[in-house]
Amino acid sequence: MISRLAPWSAAGHVALACTGGCALIAGIDDITYEPADGGSQSSGSSGSGSSGSAGSGGGVVCEMGLSVCDGVCVDTNTDDAHCGGCDTPCGAVAPSAATCTKGSCLVTLAETRLSMPTAIAIDETNVYWAEYGGKIQTIPRIGGSVTTLSIGVSPIRIAVDGTSVYWAEGSVPGEGRVRKVPKGGGDADTVASGLGDINDIAIDPTSVYWVDGMSGSVEKVSLTGGAVSTLASSQPVPTTIAVDATSVYFGNDDGSIKSVPIDGGAAVGLVPTTSFVGELAIDPSSVYFFGVQTPGLAKVALTGGAITTIGPGVEGRDLVVNGDKVFFTDNTNATVNEIPRDGGAVTQLADAQAGANQLAVDEEGVYWTTNSTVMKVERR
16 A cells, blocks of 8 residues: 655655555655654665666666666667667767667678678778679778778688788689788789689688689688699589688588598588588588578588588578677578577577678677678677
């Protein structure tokens, strides 16, 4: 029940108190108890950032779904100063723009407008991407101005190491090239030339690797150039590649996934034909891919064996493994997502991303390209 108690007062409000268990008295705030000795006590809590059926803190009572941050009711799903939690700002260096969306900081790093961005890569400070318009571009991860590093001929895929940015270009037989440019800008060098139709590249500390869909080969060359080595040949249009310390993993257009020793040798089948589509990614134990015969996100051991579906029905464009999560773009549904690498619920990180394509991930954020933008969402 609600009873009137003489010792209570609240400026501008009726002096009320709850007995018998009231969950909430709406519209009454900053109630102060005035004991006989003339002192006072606040009935509200002194903490901040609380939420629930009615967020409260420091005597502030908020509407359902709001939280108290710095003594003010805010929506941490949309507030740029308190994005996802109190005192968690969402921002970017202009002209990049950031907005708090569903409690995550979504950043438009660059708007390319006319030249569709494709491949993307990151290092400790910058984001790099290639555009169909022929440019290799970079921008700080915190946003800012775009810098053009090189102008090539239809760059396809991109990779970075400590000093350089590498990419493949050209689809005319005999005119394909692998090139590189210093990360700080400068003249571009040709690492390998006279190649066919390069579909993907990867690097390690010593070499650049690629798959040539026209010749059906998996090849590599030193980061400084030189003689090209063929690791595997007569493959049915290899389309995607990844590399670790011992092996090169590649997917073919017939839906098979294979591996070959990093210095060459017999190719080993990991996933049979008509089993996978799109891209692949690796971690120290498994190869991850989008399945066809059993639709969904799947994995298989680096040495082959049984295929495990970790995301039934999940479809996507590109995928990256980072820590205990697999991140992927879904072009059909225009979303960017994550899922535990051992299976579980899919978490949507961003929606309304038309043309969500290539992906890069680190501990700080998830980065991707769309039809006209380079995007980032901060990891919480």
